[in-house]
Amino acid sequence: MRTLACLSLLAAASAAEIESTSFAETLRDPMEIAVAPDGDLYVVEREGRVLRVRPSTGGVFEIGNIPVTALKQAESNSPWAREDGILGIALDPAFAKNQRVFIYYSHAKEMLNRLSRFTLKDGKLDLASEKVILDVASDRRDRVCHHGGSLAFSKDGLLFITTGDNTNPFESGGVAPIDDRDGRDHVNAMRSAGNTNDLRGKVLRIRPTEDGYEIPAGNLFPPGTPKTRPEIYVMGCRNPFRMSIDPKTGTIYWGEVGPDAGDPGPKGPRGHDEVNQAKKAGNFGWPFVIADNKPYPIVDFASGKPGAMTDPAAPKNPSKHNTGLTDLPPAQNAFIWYPYAESPEFPVMGKGGRNAMAGPVFYYEPGRKYNLLAKEDDFTLLTYDWMRGNIWKAKLGDGEKLVKIEPLIGGLKHPMDLEMAADGTVWLLEYGTDWYFNKDGRIRRMRPADGNKPPVVKIASSGNVHTATASDPDGGEVSIEWWLTEGAGELKVGSGPSITHVSGGSELRAVATDAKGKTAVARVALVQEQALPALALELSGKPSQLGFGEELAFAVKGAADASKVVVRARYIPPTGHDAGGPQFSSEIEKLVTAKQCLACHQVEKTSVGPSYLDVAMKNRADAGALERLRAKLKTGGAGVWGEVPMPPQTAVTDAEGETIIRAILALSEGMSETRGSAAGKLALAPKPANAGSGGAWEITAEAPGFIPAKTRIAAK
Ligand code: HEC
Numbered sequence: 190m191r192t193l194a195c196l197s198l199l200a201a202a203s204a205a206e207i208e209s210t211s212f213a214e215t216l217r218d219p220m221e222i223a224v225a226p227d228g229d230l231y232v233v234e235r236e237g238r239v240l241r242v243r244p245s246t247g248g249v250f251e252i253g254n255i256p257v258t259a260l261k262q263a264e265s266n267s268p269w270a271r272e273d274g275i276l277g278i279a280l281d282p283a284f285a286k287n288q289r290v291f292i293y294y295s296h297a298k299e300m301l302n303r304l305s306r307f308t309l310k311d312g313k314l315d316l317a318s319e320k321v322i323l324d325v326a327s328d329r330r331d332r333v334c335h336h337g338g339s340l341a342f343s344k345d346g347l348l349f350i351t352t353g354d355n356t357n358p359f360e361s362g363g364v365a366p367i368d369d370r371d372g373r374d375h376v377n378a379m380r381s382a383g384n385t386n387d388l389r390g391k392v393l394r395i396r397p398t399e400d401g402y403e404i405p406a407g408n409l410f411p412p413g414t415p416k417t418r419p420e421i422y423v424m425g426c427r428n429p430f431r432m433s434i435d436p437k438t439g440t441i442y443w444g445e446v447g448p449d450a451g452d453p454g455p456k457g458p459r460g461h462d463e464v465n466q467a468k469k470a471g472n473f474g475w476p477f478v479i480a481d482n483k484p485y486p487i488v489d490f491a492s493g494k495p496g497a498m499t500d501p502a503a504p505k506n507p508s509k510h511n512t513g514l515t516d517l518p519p520a521q522n523a524f525i526w527y528p529y530a531e532s533p534e535f536p537v538m539g540k541g542g543r544n545a546m547a548g549p550v551f552y553y554e555p556g557r558k559y560n561l562l563a564k565e566d567d568f569t570l571l572t573y574d575w576m577r578g579n580i581w582k583a584k585l586g587d588g589e590k591l592v593k594i595e596p597l598i599g600g601l602k603h604p605m606d607l608e609m610a611a612d613g614t615v616w617l618l619e620y621g622t623d624w625y626f627n628k629d630g631r632i633r634r635m636r637p638a639d640g641n642k643p644p645v646v647k648i649a650s651s652g653n654v655h656t657a658t659a660s661d662p663d664g665g666e667v668s669i670e671w672w673l674t675e676g677a678g679e680l681k682v683g684s685g686p687s688i689t690h691v692s693g694g695s696e697l698r699a700v701a702t703d704a705k706g707k708t709a710v711a712r713v714a715l716v717q718e719q720a721l722p723a724l725a726l727e728l729s730g731k732p733s734q735l736g737f738g739e740e741l742a743f744a745v746k747g748a749a750d751a752s753k754v755v756v757r758a759r760y761i762p763p764t765g766h767d768a769g770g771p772q773f774s775s776e777i778e779k780l781v782t783a784k785q786c787l788a789c790h791q792v793e794k795t796s797v798g799p800s801y802l803d804v805a806m807k808n809r810a811d812a813g814a815l816e817r818l819r820a821k822l823k824t825g826g827a828g829v830w831g832e833v834p835m836p837p838q839t840a841v842t843d844a845e846g847e848t849i850i851r852a853i854l855a856l857s858e859g860m861s862e863t864r865g866s867a868a869g870k871l872a873l874a875p876k877p878a879n880a881g882s883g884g885a886w887e888i889t890a891e892a893p894g895f896i897p898a899k900t901r902i903a904a905k
Pocket residue numbers: 781784785786787788789790797798799804818821822826827828829830831832833834835836838841849850853
């Protein structure tokens with residue numbers, strides 16, 4: 190049986206060793222973690238589950254499930270909502286007494302993200318207790334993303350909420366998405382992040398009350414200022430993803446996921462991620478400046494021409510879709526900033542994909558139970574990066590200035606949130622290996638190594654009899670307790686090496702404790718999830734990198750009928766978020782919607798007619814495809830994909846037909862595919878014209894009735 194307490198000693202660069210123990214290793218896209226005063230952890234998952242995790246017994250309890258808009262595994266081709274879901278959680282400062290939690294989530298029906306307060310009842314999330322605190326309008330179509338969603342309470346009871354610019358980053362060439370043309374709202378962050386009268390692209394700061402919230406003093410615009418929202422503390426954010434508050438100074442830190450331009454050009458600087466510091470309310474500049482106040486020109490998207498350059502000291506929002514002030518507060522520098530390439534200012538941040546986040550500020554406190562870092566690290570900000578899988582320590586000095594940055598830990602599985610508990614334990618949430626549908630998200634507990642290793646425990650099961658074998662690497666005695674998960678709670682059901690379990694419960698755990706009180710957990714699932722058989726994909730030579738145009742040899746194991754296997758390789762650019770697979774632009778989406786094509790076709794899924802991606806893949810090497818498919822729209826017909834005919838598409842003009850077919854054929858860009866062959870070769874797609882450095886190849890093997898196999902390999 191799986192042993193849950195996987196211990197590893199992480200060699201911290203210069204300081205003492207860190208003991209890292211992982212818990213709850215089967216989380217599904219966990220988004221944010223909150224530590225309760227009693228040591229329990231609360232975790233929200235993207236698709237809607239709310240969990241309580243009890244580190245002392247290894248228990249993981251589903252305490253609620255909030256209906257949300259989110260990309261769901263059962264519907265993995267839904268064209269929107271790729272970054273929606275449950276976004277964040279914070280516990281009320283008086284949680285021990287009032288059992289209140291704040292959750293920020295994408296509403297299941299309305300186009301908004303909602304901050305609500307829930308009250309736990311008997312340890313469970315009571316959906317009926319929902320008290321809506323604040324709604325933030327959200328567009329979901331046209332591949333808009335960036336919702337932020339981090340929640341944090343300051344020590345004086347103020348709640349901070351980060352919100353993203355809710356803008357499509359894929360149609361502005363990796364510079365500022367400031368397309369001011371009508372109908373292009375989704376590519377215009379001037380309507381959101383740069384708008385003083387809009388809650389998106391902000392850090393909001395409110396004081397929750399029994400019935401809602403109040404505006405505390407010190408926000409960016411005094412209440413009553415025309416064309417502004419008083420909730421705004423920080424404006425000018427793109428995707429402020431995870432934030433933290435210095436427990437002593439109250440200064441806030443957040444990671445800002447930046448745009449994609451690999452190189453500077455006439456339309457603006459190269460993209461940078463940022464770690465930001467705000468000691469007071471301010472404008473952090475997006476979409477008018479980036480990094481250390483590198484300005485963007487106001488580009489006219491109709492002509493493609495760059496216009497007036499932004500003045501960081503007096504930025505303006507000239508958009509006709511701006512409902513707020515034209516003259517904005519002066520832009521603030523980022524605290525740390527880095528592009529895809531190696532950063533000249535902060536080379537220690539490395540290079541490649543990026544997704545900056547900010548964790549807690551560490552203070553060395555001799556009286557506290559645990560100090561993760563050494564005394565000389567007193568007053569250090571922990572920053573991390575979801576893409577790079579690293580944590581850094583950023584030493585702070587006089588005036589909260591940055592003194593130096595050093596790497597702390599690497600090799601993490603998409604670090605998603607980092608929280609410090611009152612006793613000094615640092616909890617790290619890892620999102621899992623993939624972009625979506627992970628089942629290997631986990632929680633790591635980090636404490637300074639103390640020389641005593643935790644025990645090791647395993648369970649062997651034979652019918653109803655479960656036997657735990659435990660040992661202590663330090664050679665001491667180990668005791669065992671058995672815990673049974675029942676619903677959202679647990680029962681102690683025995684002690685000693687073995688137990689006969691008769692009925693009830695969903696999971697049985699053996700908790701082994703050594704003489705010094707260190708524990709390890711092994712678990713047995715009593716209720717098997719209905720699982721489909723899985724495919725396995727083996728790449729010859731186990732490459733660590735793959736280049737455009739290269740040939741990849743592979744074998745797929747597990748499928749009964751090899752002729753049904755489809756293997757695909759898709760290039761994923763290093764954008765810091767999943768580009769979401771092949772999709773139509775919003776114009777094409779509107780056209781095919783208006784012409785009723787979507788009644789029978791979807792981009793990636795077979796419907797009445799073939800998926801458009803299948804059409805694109807089939808015709809990719811065929812120079813005559815454009816003409817033939819255009820003609821087929823007029824005549825209709827059957828027999829190419831099956832018996833069902835397509836009726837003649839009489840509502841489509843010649844010009845529209847050509848536009849649509851071109852867009853369909855373009856869906857195959859960057860894709861390679863082979864079919865009907867479980868062992869074979871795949872030629873990776875040639876380099877697309879606009880490819881930057883970095884990125885990855887995602888190789889998938891699928892067959893009906895099987896769990897697909899999927900792997901990602903870095904692109905050369
Ligand atoms: C009533 C259902 C229906 C509608 C509406 C429809 N299609 Fe089709 N489409 C089909 C079917 C069924 C096929 C497969 C025909 C075949 O096997 O030859 C098909 C095939 C196609 C093909 C591939 C043709 C080939 O020979 O490979 C294209 C391209 C296509 N459709 C585009 C469109 C577009 C664009 C629209 C909207 C203007 C549209 N379809 C509307 C049902 C439909």
